[in-house]
Amino acid sequence: MNVSRQRPGDRAPELSDAELAYEAQVALTWNRDLPPGAVRASALAGWLTLSGEVLWHCQRQDAAECVRHLPGVVGVRNDITLRPSRASVKDAR
Numbered sequence: 001m002n003v004s005r006q007r008p009g010d011r012a013p014e015l016s017d018a019e020l021a022y023e024a025q026v027a028l029t030w031n032r033d034l035p036p037g038a039v040r041a042s043a044l045a046g047w048l049t050l051s052g053e054v055l056w057h058c059q060r061q062d063a064a065e066c067v068r069h070l071p072g073v074v075g076v077r078n079d080i081t082l083r084p085s086r087a088s089v090k091d092a093r
Helices: 015-029 057-068 086-092
Strands: 037-046 049-054 075-082
Touching: 015 037, 015 049, 015 086, 049 057, 057 075
Parallel strands: 049 075
Antiparallel strands: 037 049
């Protein structure tokens, strides 16, 4: 098993946008607080864009936090929307 470790100050290896989006999607998949398949990641010039729909604001925040520190990420745009629950729809009537 090869394990590479970076020393403080070393730059992360350059990843293509496709590789970065893939790594972000893997991280989102492993996040137990997110519904399976609810959040998608795309990348452009190191910027990740998260899209999809979740029930809770904390899930929206958690998705961004789980990919923010991946090697090669310049920034995260969080376009995840909140799906209104049936209870809140009934309350609005």
